[in-house]
Amino acid sequence: MAWEYIAEGVAGALRLVLSGNPELFDIAFRSIRVSGIAAMLAAIIGIPIGVVMGLSRFRGRSLVKSVFNAMLGIPTVVMGLILYLFLAPAGPLGSLGLLYTEMGISFGQMLLILPIVVSFTASSIESVEGEIRDLVLTLGAGRLQAMIKTVEEAISGIILSVIAAFNRAIAELGIALMVGGNIFVRGGEMNTRVLTTSIQMYVARGEIEFAIALGTVLLAIVFAVTALSNYLQRKWVSL
Amino acid sequence: MIELSGVSKRYGEVEALRNVNLGIKGGEVFAVVGNSGAGKTTLLRVISMLETDFSGKYVFRGIDARSNPEKVRRRVTMVFQNPVMFRTSVFDNVAYGLRIRGINGSELEERVEKVLEFLGILDLADKNARKLSGGEKQRVAIARALVIDADVYALDEPTANLDAENVRIIESAIKEMRKRGKTIVLATHNLFQARRLSDRTAYMENGEIVEVGETKKLFESPEDERTRRFIEGDLYL
Ligand SMILES: Nc1ncnc2c1ncn2[C@@H]1O[C@H](COP(=O)(O)OP(=O)(O)OP(=O)(O)O)[C@@H](O)[C@H]1O
Numbered sequence: 318m319a320w321e322y323i324a325e326g327v328a329g330a331l332r333l334v335l336s337g338n339p340e341l342f343d344i345a346f347r348s349i350r351v352s353g354i355a356a357m358l359a360a361i362i363g364i365p366i367g368v369v370m371g372l373s374r375f376r377g378r379s380l381v382k383s384v385f386n387a388m389l390g391i392p393t394v395v396m397g398l399i400l401y402l403f404l405a406p407a408g409p410l411g412s413l414g415l416l417y418t419e420m421g422i423s424f425g426q427m428l429l430i431l432p433i434v435v436s437f438t439a440s441s442i443e444s445v446e447g448e449i450r451d452l453v454l455t456l457g458a459g460r461l462q463a464m465i466k467t468v469e470e471a472i473s474g475i476i477l478s479v480i481a482a483f484n485r486a487i488a489e490l491g492i493a494l495m496v497g498g499n500i501f502v503r504g505g506e507m508n509t510r511v512l513t514t515s516i517q518m519y520v521a522r523g524e525i526e527f528a529i530a531l532g533t534v535l536l537a538i539v540f541a542v543t544a545l546s547n548y549l550q551r552k553w554v555s556l
Numbered sequence: 557m558i559e560l561s562g563v564s565k566r567y568g569e570v571e572a573l574r575n576v577n578l579g580i581k582g583g584e585v586f587a588v589v590g591n592s593g594a595g596k597t598t599l600l601r602v603i604s605m606l607e608t609d610f611s612g613k614y615v616f617r618g619i620d621a622r623s624n625p626e627k628v629r630r631r632v633t634m635v636f637q638n639p640v641m642f643r644t645s646v647f648d649n650v651a652y653g654l655r656i657r658g659i660n661g662s663e664l665e666e667r668v669e670k671v672l673e674f675l676g677i678l679d680l681a682d683k684n685a686r687k688l689s690g691g692e693k694q695r696v697a698i699a700r701a702l703v704i705d706a707d708v709y710a711l712d713e714p715t716a717n718l719d720a721e722n723v724r725i726i727e728s729a730i731k732e733m734r735k736r737g738k739t740i741v742l743a744t745h746n747l748f749q750a751r752r753l754s755d756r757t758a759y760m761e762n763g764e765i766v767e768v769g770e771t772k773k774l775f776e777s778p779e780d781e782r783t784r785r786f787i788e789g790d791l792y793l
């Protein structure tokens with residue numbers, strides 16, 4: 318009996334995925350788009366910060382590093398709440414009009430995953446920094462050339478950090494829910510419903526088939542991205 | 557070529573170099589021998605200006621090294637005790653020093669292939685450098701230094717842990733470099749190697765240069781008791 322209930326849900330979900338349900342794909346593509354933009358923004362902002370932290374020896378560097386490390390574990394609901402307070406019409410960033418928009422979710426997720434990109438970039442730089450710097454300098458490179466080569470040697474770790482960041486973004490619920498609001502109007506332009514928020518909603522409503530179908534799609538995306546990351550890692554480790 | 561006077565270098569509590577006074581002439585092979593921890597690597601790092609935070613004076617070809625570190629680094633190249641490979645092919649590893657000097661195209665290709673051939677690793681050119689054996693990596697490291705045609709080569713234990721064939725190839729490369737007028741500073745545990753290759757030898761202990769002399773003379777009739785003990789211990793025990 319108990320298992321039948323799950324089996325029916327899975328069978329229904331399979332039908333939904335295989336029939337190419339347009340709502341389901343609309344939501345999945347929005348998730349990928351929103352978190353992809355978040356990962357891109359986090360890369361654009363986070364990689365330079367991580368590179369500077371990995372390469373330089375300024376005072377207070379370890380403090381900055383521990384702040385970013387601490388932010389790695391921030392609960393997404395707390396992040397969602399803080400962002401809501403800032404982005405709400407009466408909040409300090411209310412005038413940006415980001416609340417309940419796709420861009421708002423991307424912005425929030427970008428902040429969430431920024432510490433991942435910064436910390437991992439800094440550690441990949443640090444892991445090659447000492448010996449590569451010495452080698453490059455003794456081969457006659459200037460400071461700038463030494464920095465470029467160090468970043469080049471660390472590039473695999475940097476790319477992997479962006480992939481890991483994307484996975485964290487697409488799988489989080491708190492920010493998408495509080496900043497995005499799970500808005501969905503058929504054919505609407507302002508929709509903000511993503512995979513995680515819709516799974517939460519369908520479970521709450523008892524529409525278990527749709528929830529399982531969406532959950533499967535989310536898992537498939539995360540697995541595919543992880544597989545890509547493992548593949549790249551294997552390729553680079555051997556390189 | 558190289559004049560060190562009163563050079564000392566500390567790592568926290570450890571005095572890795574104590575008041576080193578040393579002159580190395582252009583075109584000679586200068587061996588630095590001594591036990592582990594004596595300061596050989598540190599001395600080579602100072603000579604190569606990878607260590608810039610030392611006290612005392614270092615004059616390289618008449619210029620003050622400390623105020624011209626990049627100039628010195630362009631003329632002095634160090635090959636490390638443990639070879640570090642870039643994550644690229646053997647060819648690109650060796651080509652790096654030329655590329656940063658703005659050399660490209662057929663000149664680059666010719667020069668890289670010539671040194672690869674010289675060290676017997678031309679057939680490895682397209683291989684991933686990180687996947688080579690220890691001996692092959694060491695040969696790539698030497699090729700990478702040779703290709704840039706520096707004046708001084710600081711070689712740190714270039715044949716440690718290598719088999720006889722690799723030792724032979726590397727030692728003949730060093731002899732060839734000497735013929736071409738290169739100055740070589742060779743740190744080694746291996747007294748036989750110092751004897752085979754060097755014109756002069758310095759014996760180091762606890763960061764100090766105990767004795768410097770013509771290699772033959774230093775080995776046959778060392779003046780300092782500590783040098784004698786080291787040489788006898790190593791050669792006859
Ligand atoms: N980066 C460093 N930080 C702290 N101490 C160091 C560092 N490098 C060297 N030392 C210390 O300085 C002393 C001299 O070291 P060095 O590596 O020059 O010796 P070495 O003669 O090259 O030894 P080996 O034959 O084992 O290579 C040692 O006591 C070592 O522990």
Ligand SMILES: [Mg+2]
Nearest residue numbers: 596597637712
């Ligand atoms: Mg050493």
